[in-house]
Each structure stands twice: as structure tokens, then as C-alpha cells.
Amino acid sequence: xxxxxxxxxxxxxxxxxxxxxxxxxxxxxxxxxxxxxxxxxxxxxxxxxxxxxxxxxxxxxxxxxxxxxxxxxxxxxxxxxxxxxxxxxxxxxxxxxxxxxxxxxxxxxxxxxxxxxxxxxxxxxxxxxxxxxxxxxxxxxxxxxxxxxxxxxxxxxxxxxxxxxxxxxxxxxxxxxxxxxxxxxxxxxxxxxxxxxxxxxxxxxxxxx
Amino acid sequence: xxxxxxxxxxxxxxxxxxxxxxxxxxxxxxxxxxxxxxxxxxxxxxxxxxxxxxxxxxxxxxxxxxxxxxxxxxxxxxxxxxxxxxxxxxxxxxxxxxxxxxxxxxxxxxxxxxxxxxxxxxxxxxxxxxxxxxxxxxxxxxxxxxxxxxxxxxxxxxxxxxxxxxxxxxxxxxxxxxxxxxxxxxxxxxxxxxxxxxxxxxxxxxxxxxxxxxxxxxxxxxxxxxxxxxxxxxxxxxxxxxxxxxxxxxxxxxxxxxxxxxxxxxxxxxxxxxxxxxxxxxxxxxxxxxxxxxxxxxxxx
Numbered sequence: 001x002x003x004x005x006x007x008x009x010x011x012x013x014x015x016x017x018x019x020x021x022x023x024x025x026x027x028x029x030x031x032x033x034x035x036x037x038x039x040x041x042x043x044x045x046x047x048x049x050x051x052x053x054x055x056x057x058x059x060x061x062x063x064x065x066x067x068x069x070x071x072x073x074x075x076x077x078x079x080x081x082x083x084x085x086x087x088x089x090x091x092x093x094x095x096x097x098x099x100x101x102x103x104x105x106x107x108x109x110x111x112x113x114x115x116x117x118x119x120x121x122x123x124x125x126x127x128x129x130x131x132x133x134x135x136x137x138x139x140x141x142x143x144x145x146x147x148x149x150x151x152x153x154x155x156x157x158x159x160x161x162x163x164x165x166x167x168x169x170x171x172x173x174x175x176x177x178x179x180x181x182x183x184x185x186x187x188x189x190x191x192x193x194x195x196x197x198x199x200x201x202x203x204x205x206x207x208x209x
Numbered sequence: 210x211x212x213x214x215x216x217x218x219x220x221x222x223x224x225x226x227x228x229x230x231x232x233x234x235x236x237x238x239x240x241x242x243x244x245x246x247x248x249x250x251x252x253x254x255x256x257x258x259x260x261x262x263x264x265x266x267x268x269x270x271x272x273x274x275x276x277x278x279x280x281x282x283x284x285x286x287x288x289x290x291x292x293x294x295x296x297x298x299x300x301x302x303x304x305x306x307x308x309x310x311x312x313x314x315x316x317x318x319x320x321x322x323x324x325x326x327x328x329x330x331x332x333x334x335x336x337x338x339x340x341x342x343x344x345x346x347x348x349x350x351x352x353x354x355x356x357x358x359x360x361x362x363x364x365x366x367x368x369x370x371x372x373x374x375x376x377x378x379x380x381x382x383x384x385x386x387x388x389x390x391x392x393x394x395x396x397x398x399x400x401x402x403x404x405x406x407x408x409x410x411x412x413x414x415x416x417x418x419x420x421x422x423x424x425x426x427x428x429x430x431x432x433x434x435x436x437x438x439x440x441x442x443x444x445x446x447x448x449x450x451x452x453x454x455x456x457x458x459x460x461x462x463x464x465x466x467x468x469x470x471x472x473x474x475x476x477x478x479x480x481x482x483x484x485x486x487x488x489x490x491x492x493x494x495x496x497x498x499x500x501x502x503x504x505x506x507x508x509x510x
Binding site for chain 2: 008036039137147149172196202207
């Protein structure tokens with residue numbers, strides 16, 4: 001998609017497709033996982049053709065997500081390295097939440113909150129895949145002991161709740177900060193949005209043109 | 210056996226429905242007197258025959274255990290242990306392994322599929338195959354390492370305590386077949402009484418530590434052992450000393466579930482109220498102006 005005049009390109013087409021495949025996997029994983037996590041949500045197995053199908057397909061969603069997120073990670077990791085500005089930004093988190101960004105340090109491509117989402121997702125996906133393999137009994141039951149499987153089941157459910165929590169924060173932030181969704185839908189954001197939320201990044205982008 | 214005794218279901222996995230309470234049944238129990246077992250495997254054969262199970266042929270592993278472990282088609286297994294006692298003499302310990310039918314069943318607690326594991330009011334814990342999704346959580350929940358998942362149909366299997374026979378007033382096939390009377394079946398209180406008689410007898414014959422294995426950690430079991438060395442259950446092919454549902458399983462399947470859902474709901478509601486209170490963060494006309502200038506590289510001038 002062409003960047004409209006007065007807009008700034010933020011995500012390439014490939015990055016957007018990559019993101020939405022990951023997103024779809026995460027949602028399917030959350031639905032199928034929650035179905036087996038709490039009896040009151042077992043009805044969600046109906047979305048996947050019943051309990052046995054849900055049990056069978058869940059790890060495959062996870063495998064696709066691992067690859068898809070892995071590519072996303074390589075794409076974005078260099079923009080998500082933590083620096084001292086991020087500490088100062090975190091110090092002003094109260095002002096950010098109050099929609100008053102006057103004295104908040106200027107932000108590059110990502111602010112500290114976005115970086116925390118990125119690293120939170122990264123670590124939890126690794127934990128989920130690692131523990132998930134251990135309880136993927138159809139193929140891997142014989143490689144671990146029952147005690148190890150119990151630990152894996154607990155780690156898997158803790159990490160899953162953590163990542164769904166991060167996902168809620170991620171989605172809410174996109175709804176709260178108006179003009180954000182266009183970044184992942186159309187690939188571009190308005191100059192005003194960039195000035196307001198990612199001023200340093202806007203200057204860098206303008207400097208490169 | 211599914212629904213043979215739906216009136217008598219005491220507990221059902223992953224279910225919030227109130228079980229029927231219209232009638233009560235006495236608790237049953239199978240008493241396995243290890244001191245009377247001669248290791249003939251008639252119980253194994255009877256189990257295969259009654260339940261129409263044919264385990265795959267395995268290779269000989271050099272011990273009497275045959276097959277080498279429980280499997281989806283072997284619901285009971287004689288486990289043989291050569292144990293050297295304090296006096297330096299050999300004792301051949303033979304324990305008939307299989308589901309213990311716990312009063313507090315770890316498999317049922319761990320199962321995520323409604324009605325896949327049920328406990329009848331007579332104490333029998335049964336797997337209902339049509340509701341089993343093959344996740345293997347029962348394997349993780351069981352303190353005795355009993356359930357096995359079939360590779361043929363991805364469903365869990367174990368001893369039913371012949372719930373179909375018991376439902377019509379028959380003893381389990383293994384008890385019926387045992388030639389020495391080492392396997393007895395009846396009401397749990399009768400079996401406890403019988404066990405005490407046997408224990409007194411064993412005490413008199415020099416087995417000072419003889420006792421009944423009916424572990425409290427799982428609320429008692431509906432398969433009990435008379436052991437000549439009840440102080441050392443581990444010597445009987447690793448029979449757990451103080452079995453209980455793993456703390457990890459209790460955490461996973463206990464308070465964590467409601468707390469996790471409440472936490473996620475709270476996160477979403479907090480977001481909603483943040484929006485209501487702080488409002489959306491909207492780009493202002495002056496931002497657009499500054500932004501356009503910056504984009505044209507004029508903001509530093």
C-alpha cells in the first residue's frame with residue numbers, strides 16, 4: 001500500500017502480514033487453551049470441532065506462532081533494545097496514562113511500554129513453547145517424567161495467563177492511542193501521530209528522506 | 210461404563226452440576242492380600258478376558274513382569290520384586306498393580322473434559338471414553354502412575370474395578386479368578402475387617418510390621434493391600450509411601466483457575482475504566498502541524 005501524503009511509513013506489507021499471522025495464532029491459542037484450562041470455558045472447544053480436536057490442534061497453532069513470532073522478533077528486536085531514556089519514560093508512566101505527555105521524554109520508534117510488551121511476549125512464548133513440548137504427549141510423552149510434566153503444565157498455564165494479560169494491554173493501548181491501528185492495517189501513520197507519540201523516530205525518519 | 214449408574218455418580222470431572230443424591234450405596238473395596246499371592250497371573254488373564262483386552266506381544270525383559278509395564282490394554286499387572294530382608298533372606302514380593310480407586314482421585318481433579326472421569330458413590334473411579342479427549346492430564350494427576358494413553362485412539366485407559374460387574378452384584382473378574390483368595394471383594398468396611406484378621410495372623414507368624422495399605426493422603430482407596438512390611442511400601446515395586454495429589458497439580462487445578470480468570474477479567478475491566486476516566490489519546494491539530502513540519506525537515510530551523 002502506498003504511503004499517503006502527510007503520512008509516515010511504519011510497517012512494510014511483509015511485517016504486517018507477519019504480525020497478523022502471529023496475532024491470529026495467539027487468539028486461536030488463547031481460545032483453545034482457555035477451553036482446556038477452566039471447565040466453564042470448555043464450550044470453546046466447539047469452535048475447534050470438539051475436545052479431542054482442540055487438544056490435537058492447539059500445539060500446532062503454537063508451532064506456527066513460534067515460527068511467525070520468531071520472524072517478527074528478528075524484524076523488530078533492534079528497535080526494542082532498552083536504553084536510559086526508557087527508564088526516564090517509565091518514571092513518567094503516570095503522566096502517560098493521564099494523556100499528558102508534555103514532560104515525558106521524547107520517544108524513538110518504540111516507547112518503554114511497547115518494549116516491555118515485546119520482551120514480555122518473547123520470554124513468555126519461549127516459556128510456553130518449552131513447557132508445551134513437554135506436555136505435547138502425542139509425540140513427546142516418552143521423553144520426560146511425570147514430575148517434569150507436572151512442572152511444565154503449571155509453567156504453561158502461568159505463562160499463558162501472563163501472555164493473555166500482556167495481549168489485553170497491547171490491544172487496549174492500540175484502541176486508546178488513536179491513530180495507532182492504521183500502523184498495522186495500512187502500514188502508515190499520520191505525521192501528527194508520529195510527532196505526538198514517537199517524536200525522535202519522526203525526526204530520524206525525516207532525516208533519512 | 211458410561212451411564213450404567215448415572216444415578217450413582219458422586220463426582221464428575223470438570224463439571225459443576227450437582228450430582229444425584231437420591232440414594233446411597235455402600236463403599237466397595239478390593240482387598241489384595243500380598244502375603245497370599247502366588248504370582249500365578251490368573252487375575253491378569255481374567256482381566257484381559259472379561260474386558261476383552263489383548264495387549265501386544267512384547268519381548269522378554271529378563272524378569273517375571275509380563276508385560277513389562279501397565280499399558281492401554283493391560284489394566285492390572287503383577288509386579289515381582291526380589292527383596293533381601295533384615296535377616297539376609299530372600300523374600301519374593303508380588304504386588305498386583307492397577308488403579309487404586311482413590312477417594313480423592315488425582316486423575317479426576319486434573320481432567321479438563323466434563324464427564325470424562327466419574328466417581329460412583331460406591332467409590333469406583335471410571336473413565337468414560339466417549340468424553341475423553343486424550344490430553345493426558347489424568348496421567349499427571351495420578352499419584353500412582355496408572356492411566357495409559359492409547360496410541361490407537363488417543364484415549365486414556367485403566368482398571369474400571371469391573372464397574373459393569375459390580376453394578377449387577379458381581380465381584381471384579383480378578384477377584385473371581387484368584388485361586389488363593391488373595392483378592393477379596395466386598396464393602397469397604399468388611400474388607401477392612403478382613404484385613405485386620407489377616408494382619409493379626411501375620412503378626413503372629415513374625416511379620417511384626419504387617420498392615421493395611423489404605424493411604425490417607427488420597428482420602429483412602431477402594432483397592433487396598435495387606436502388606437507384610439507395611440512400614441516399607443516402596444519395597445513392593447515402588448508403591449508410594451505417602452501418596453497424595455501433587456502440590457503442583459493442586460495449584461494448577463485449584464485456586465489458580467479462578468484467580469487467573471479473575472485477574473484477566475480485571476485487566477480488561479481496568480482498561481475499560483481507564484478509557485472512561487482518562488479518555489482516548491487523540492492527535493491534536495497542532496500535533497499535525499508540528500508533525501508535517503518535522504517531516505519536511507523544517508522543525509529545527
